[in-house]
Amino acid sequence: MERIERHACFGGWQDVYRHESKVLGCDMTVGVYFPPQAEEGPCPVLYWLSGLTCNEQNFITKAGAQRYAAEHGLILVAPDTSPRGDDVADDEAYDLGKGAGFYVNATREPWSRHYRMYDYIVEELPEWVESDPAASDRRSISGHSMGGHGALAIALKNPGRYRSVSAFSPIVAPTQVPWGEKAFSAYLGDDREAWKQYDTVELVKNAREKLPLLIDQGEDDNFLAEQLRPELLREACDAAKHPIELRMRPGYDHSYYFIASFIGEHIAHHARALKG
Template sequence: MERIERHASHDGYQEVWKHASVTLGCEMRFGIYLPNAALHGRKCPVLYWLSGLTCTEQNFITKAGAQQYAARHGIIIVAPDTSPRGDDVPDDPGYDLGKGAGFYVNATQQPWARHFRMYDYVVDELPRLVESEFPASDARAISGHSMGGHGALTIAMRNPERYRSVSAFSPIVAPSQAPWGEKAFTAYLGTDREAWKQHDAVELIATTTSRLPLLVDQGTGDEFLESQLKPELLRAACQAAAHPLQLNLRPGYDHSYYFIATFIGEHLDHHAKALR
């Protein structure tokens, strides 16, 4: 690994590292915030943040303002890139497929299958790396925005033993019923919609044995609310399955990081309670 950025922030450090990923077959970057407690050798719990379409590791660490809350609670925050990168990695002209659009699945279709294995990267490789190289405990939480909100919800429901809490901002709750998800899943997973269900929060709610409470914030002024995000589908699925859900509809807020920065403190409070 090589550290390529380091900035003092709220008595801790915001860093960016790069490393060779075996899972993805390319060089990857991730942001990591180390609070003061971690700098003094105390093993701290970790919140994994998954960003949305077109993002890199930079968007969350520079725009969300989460460091002050992570410092207060003594939480490490890890923010990986959203897809494999490099000259050998296939891409698509559209912003919603290929680089910047990994969708946190393991692709089974060509030409994507070799590199696009973001599910395994987030669930297995990245936590192993973080817990071996930094003062990080195995107490984990996961959160994300939009495509990353989809990733956080589905990964947490499929791996409840690995995460103590989960939350999401503006998640794509039913990618099988949204244009972004339909395009990505067809390319990465093929046309068999049964295979899609393992990466669809609304579908997983009906079958998961997990009862990990879901915290979701959604702005009512979000330009993608009706076409892509459809939080009412998650609410209905949770009601039908008696699955715990706190869905906060925030009047006037859009899809941007202004929304995330406004409520990220509440999400860090939520995770801190579970990570104690």
């Protein structure tokens, strides 16, 4: 573990670390915000999963989340979105390869050697983060777009592991939209049944834990109709009687301007669950 950035921020510290990931077989960078309360004792942890083309920098520099994390005493952890390195498989397209890990464990070559983002987020990253005396084992998860897909699917697949989950503009049904079909075909192969283990709409149908889903979606999002399709998740939740709060926001798009506008509400939501 090597700290490569440190910035004073709202009474705490915004750090960036580089560490060797055995799961991914490469070095990874992770943004970690420590609120001022971390100097007094262990703080709960909110994991943030970013979207396509992003790395750890997007959330920590654009969302304005540190202010609210300092207010509520939460540690924010923002990992990269994929493995990186010269020997890591890639693609020319923005929606496959580096920057587009989709938070799955790839089973198909050449991706399976490094692209095991599911195991990294669920197991390796928390083991590393929560070994710090400043962090407690109380955790929640959130994300945006591809990361919203990751946050929702991971929370549903791991009942009891997270106190709360939320998402901005998530890909809720990756098995039914172009982004997901392209990525899952490459990473997982042609068996569409195998894809369903990472599809929020499918996971809600048989979820063993009724963890409430909080979702904000901009009505002016360019990707809304083709790639995101939140109505599919609302229908699945209604059918399964799974609690969901889907807030459609008039005028907002897919950008970090949207995230920055409502991240305070999401952090407050997680703080209530983490401290309750």
